Amino acid sequence: MRELGIAGAWIHEPKVFPDARGSFHEWFKGADFEEAVGHRLGLSQANMSISSRGTLRGVHFADVPPSQAKYVKCVRGAVLDVIVDIRVGSPTYKQWEAVRLDDVDHHAVYLSEGLGHAFMALTDDATVVYLCSEGYAPQREHGIHPLDTEVGIEWPAGLEPVLSEKDAAAPTLAEAEAQGLLPTWEACQAYYAELRG
Secondary structure, three states: OEEOOOOOEEEEOOOOEEEOOEEEOOOOOHHHHHHHHOOOOOOOEEEEEEEOOOEEEEEEEEOOOOOOOEEEEEEEOEEEEEEEOOOEOOOOOOOEEEEEEEOOOOOEEEEOOOOEEEEEEOOOOEEEEEEEOOOOOHHHEEEOOOOOOOOOOOOOOOOOOEOOHHHHOOOOHHHHHHOOOOOEHHHHHHHHHHHHO
16 A cells, blocks of 8 residues: 555555456455554445446545544446545645546555545446445534535546535535534544554
């Protein structure tokens, strides 16, 4: 696993073994994960979404603690996966990083608790699976509008974003900060230390 430019986000780039039957790869390895992140991935829930081309999901996040860390992989088609640093006080606050996840290279991303997550489907029937450290808890879940110009995520040109009603009504990053919805860098660091302890 290789850490991305935002602290707390990693990419897993497995070796894929193709042959006449198809291919094989290890998309999650507990030992490699623990070595990179410093703690085990506590698995509480596994999700799968299927999206039509142009579907834009996110930016989603949850209260820290315990938030919801995610290990994300696209098993069919392709998505542009985006991690947003929404931790107030972080050295990379308001920055985002995008990774293409698809069924060719089989990359996966891990985002720690407190980071925002979104993706856009680049193909029809784009199928994404998520390993989650915590179960879904509606009272702790929040969102930021994925087209917020202050965040400025560069979504692929030529695709009309299709948003859920909930995501379309989400506040901007500035509004979420003013409402006290965003996690702080200090709270996240304390929680990461607890997980490593």
